[in-house]
Amino acid sequence: MSDSPAAPVEAVATSPAVAKVEETTTEITEIAEAPAAAVAPPAAEEKKQIESKTAKKNSKFDPSVLPESEDHSAIQTQVHFYFSDSNLPTDKYLWEMTGGPENKPVELKKICQFGRMRRFKSYETVVAALRMSKFVTISGPSGAEVVVRKNAYNPNRPRSKIDAATVYVKGFGDEEPTTQFDLEALFSKYGTVNAVRLRREADNSFKGSVYVEFQDPETAEAFLKVEPKPQWRDQELKIMSKPAYVAEKSQLIREGKIEPNSNSAPRFYEGRTIGGQNKRGGFRGGRGNGNYNGGDKNDWKKRRDDDRKNGFRGGRGGRGGRGGRGGNGNNNSNAKSNERNNERAAAATSNGGKPVIQATNEKGEAVTNGKRSSDENGAEPPAKKVDTKEA
Numbered sequence: 001m002s003d004s005p006a007a008p009v010e011a012v013a014t015s016p017a018v019a020k021v022e023e024t025t026t027e028i029t030e031i032a033e034a035p036a037a038a039v040a041p042p043a044a045e046e047k048k049q050i051e052s053k054t055a056k057k058n059s060k061f062d063p064s065v066l067p068e069s070e071d072h073s074a075i076q077t078q079v080h081f082y083f084s085d086s087n088l089p090t091d092k093y094l095w096e097m098t099g100g101p102e103n104k105p106v107e108l109k110k111i112c113q114f115g116r117m118r119r120f121k122s123y124e125t126v127v128a129a130l131r132m133s134k135f136v137t138i139s140g141p142s143g144a145e146v147v148v149r150k151n152a153y154n155p156n157r158p159r160s161k162i163d164a165a166t167v168y169v170k171g172f173g174d175e176e177p178t179t180q181f182d183l184e185a186l187f188s189k190y191g192t193v194n195a196v197r198l199r200r201e202a203d204n205s206f207k208g209s210v211y212v213e214f215q216d217p218e219t220a221e222a223f224l225k226v227e228p229k230p231q232w233r234d235q236e237l238k239i240m241s242k243p244a245y246v247a248e249k250s251q252l253i254r255e256g257k258i259e260p261n262s263n264s265a266p267r268f269y270e271g272r273t274i275g276g277q278n279k280r281g282g283f284r285g286g287r288g289n290g291n292y293n294g295g296d297k298n299d300w301k302k303r304r305d306d307d308r309k310n311g312f313r314g315g316r317g318g319r320g321g322r323g324g325r326g327g328n329g330n331n332n333s334n335a336k337s338n339e340r341n342n343e344r345a346a347a348a349t350s351n352g353g354k355p356v357i358q359a360t361n362e363k364g365e366a367v368t369n370g371k372r373s374s375d376e377n378g379a380e381p382p383a384k385k386v387d388t389k390e391a
Contacts, residue, residue, distance in 0.1 A: 055204035062177035063115035072129035075120055079111060080135045083149050085157065086194040086213055092268040100270060103152035108138065108145045155270055164217035165194075167224060168245035170209035171237040179206070187212050190226060191219035200265040211242060 069075075081087055088094055097106050111117060112126060120126050127145055130138045140146045172179065175198070184196050192215040199207040214220040220241065229239060240248070252258045267274045 058203050058205040059200075060175040060177050060206070061180050061198075063118065065178055065181070066116065066119045068119050068121055070120065070122060070125045072125075072132065075126055075129040076133050076135075078116055078120075079126075079130060079147065080133070081195075082111065082114070083136055083147075084194065085153065085162075088153055089155075089270045090268055095268070095271060098148075098153075101153050101155055103149055105139070105146035105148040108147050111147060161217060162213065163242050165215065165220045166211050166213045166242040167220050167239065168209065168211060168242050169237050169239050170207075171235055172206075172208050172210070172232055173235075174208075175206035183210060186230065186232070187223075190223045190230070191215060202263045202265050204265060209238075 082091070082094060083098075088098065089100070094106070097110075098104050108127065108130075109123070112120070112123060117126075123143075127138060130136060130147060135150060136147050137150055138145050138147055172183070176182075180196065180198060183198075184193065187193050187196060194213040194215060195211075197211045197213070199209045199211065201207060212220075212223075214223065224239065224241060230237060249258070253260055264275050
């Protein structure tokens with residue numbers, strides 16, 4: 001799926017079975033009842049714990065429904081997925097352990113603790129299967145093996161080809177414990193699939209739509225042309241390419257027909273958290289006017305129309321005001337900027353409406369130097385000196 005040799009397609013996708021983009025960290029343990037003398041956790045930390053437990057509850061995914069197996073091909077497919085270009089940059093836990101392009105080895109026993117790996121009960125069988133892999137390398141003493149990619153992840157691989165191989169499908173209803181596996185089986189009928197990603201809200205509940213990343217753009221294009229269109233439990237599905245879906249949403253937002261979604265789950269990618277309620281620039285994600293402190297945050301159509309009338313000047317213009325390049329997209333920042341502009345305009349027309357020469361200090365604040373224009377002094381500007389010498 002990539003032009004880079006870092007992840008050979010034949011190594012990553014050797015079976016129609018597809019691994020889920022899952023949370024690989026250990027399960028959240030129940031919070032023990034604190035002793036009487038213990039200090040209650042801060043409100044922010046307590047809220048975080050509650051949200052984490054709620055998010056875990058809202059996801060119905062349950063890998064324990066998978067049957068036990070000792071199949072070498074299934075073991076390779078699962079481990080290859082974890083380290084693949086499709087999963088590694090989006091998997092915070094593995095990314096931090098491997099260092100991404102640093103390609104640091106990972107303890108195999110940690111990999112065996114992941115949800116989908118628990119069906120492979122024999123550690124020795126996992127080691128034997130991976131020794132035959134063309135995508136990863138196993139080394140280290142017996143019982144303490146480590147696993148590493150043969151070729152390091154390349155962060156400069158082209159994203160356009162990945163998006164061209166991805167389709168958007170909507171209409172799956174509520175999530176069930178087997179939904180992830182059922183959808184993988186559905187899409188694998190139409191070609192090799194690298195990943196099926198269930199799209200989620202900020203509280204981790206299923207949106208009813210997925211992104212399906214096929215092995216290459218050609219397979220995705222063929223899927224989009226399938227007739228009759230695939231259905232889910234006798235229900236029609238909305239099917240389109242990911243680039244087309246993104247373009248459609250952007251157009252509807254520009255036309256004011258839908259509001260930008262600020263409730264999506266944050267996404268991890270190559271060491272950065274993207275989207276969710278921690279977007280750059282707040283609600284609009286890099287467009288400024290995001291972290292509203294007061295005011296009607298739902299009045300986004302009026303703000304858009306005002307921005308258009310003003311030529312997108314003011315708090316949203318330049319490098320600082322857009323919230324992505326040094327600005328924070330905060331309305332307080334925009335208000336202060338406008339306030340300074342008003343002060344400068346008032347100072348420039350003070351003293352009876354006559355202009356005053358202005359200067360600014362190192363903070364960009366207006367400073368009056370006391371000088372007045374030539375008209376205010378009642379004197380005509382000095383005549384230009386004329387060279388009277390003959391040519």
